[in-house]
Amino acid sequence: xxxxxxTPKFQVLKTGQSMTLQCAQDMNxxxxxxxxxxxGMGLRLIYYSASEGTTDKGEVPNGYNVSRLNKRxxxxxxxxxxxxxxxxxxxxxxxxxxxxxxxxGDGTRLSIL
Amino acid sequence: RKEVEQDPGPFNVPEGATVAFNCTYSNSASQSFFWxxxxxxxxxxxxxxxxxxxxxxxxxxxxxxxxxQYISLLIRDSKLSDSATYxxxxxxxxxxxxxxxxxxxxxx
Numbered sequence: 001x002x003x004x005x006x007t008p009k010f011q012v013l014k015t016g017q018s019m020t021l022q023c024a025q026d027m028n029x030x031x032x033x034x035x036x037x038x039x040g041m042g043l044r045l046i047y048y049s050a051s052e053g054t055t056d057k058g059e060v061p062n063g064y065n066v067s068r069l070n071k072r073x074x075x076x077x078x079x080x081x082x083x084x085x086x087x088x089x090x091x092x093x094x095x096x097x098x099x100x101x102x103x104x105g106d107g108t109r110l111s112i113l
Numbered sequence: 114r115k116e117v118e119q120d121p122g123p124f125n126v127p128e129g130a131t132v133a134f135n136c137t138y139s140n141s142a143s144q145s146f147f148w149x150x151x152x153x154x155x156x157x158x159x160x161x162x163x164x165x166x167x168x169x170x171x172x173x174x175x176x177x178x179x180x181x182q183y184i185s186l187l188i189r190d191s192k193l194s195d196s197a198t199y200x201x202x203x204x205x206x207x208x209x210x211x212x213x214x215x216x217x218x219x220x221x
Contacts, residue, residue, distance in 0.1 A: 033208075042117070042200070042213040043157070049205060058208065090156060099145035099204045104156040 002026050004105035006091050013081045021076040021108050023091030031097040032074035033052045034066060036087040043090065049074055050097045082111045114139055117193045119212035120203050126191055126219055134215045135218040136201030145204035146177055148186050151214065157200055191219045
């Protein structure tokens with residue numbers, strides 16, 4: 001019953017460093033999503049992948065890139081980390097996009113100094 | 114204007130009480146509606162979908178008012194374990210829009 005698995009769970013970076021957040025789901029879902037969650041702001045969509053082979057920008061894509069490696073895996077990359085990217089990053093998946101409920105991983109807490 | 118707005122609370126209620134709160138959404142074309150629950154430092158989890166006719170799941174009742182563009186959640190006979198942040202979620206085309214959450218604390 002793994003559902004959505006995210007790695008790492010915690011990470012501290014220095015400004016300018018790069019890293020990739022990993023996400024994998026075992027529910028055979030078509031759509032996957034990356035959000036960031038900041039206090040008082042709710043979840044904001046960074047990028048999403050409606051199906052394998054496609055990716056699209058969400059509400060706050062600047063400073064991020066994504067790769068839908070296969071149906072199971074969707075990674076998020078920070079090329080040059082900035083303090084404003086300190087946040088909790090949540091990956092989610094759904095059977096298909098739009099109107100289906102999403103299932104979340106337990107998040108990556110990222111701090112950028 | 115935010116797509117989904119919620120009263121942040123906190124709503125502080127005794128065990129056994131009834132608590133209710135709303136959220137409003139801005140896009141009249143929104144098609145699906147959900148309530149998620151998020152415990153401190155945990156991921157959001159689906160609590161229930163919200164249907165046009167209103168629906169119940171045990172002690173939880175959700176209502177949708179399309180004319181006024183709001184969704185409500187009512188919790189009856191509150192338990193200590195109901196303490197959490199409740200996220201109002203609305204679907205628009207390809208994505209879900211999340212409210213910032215309403216915090217409920219149930220005290221003994």
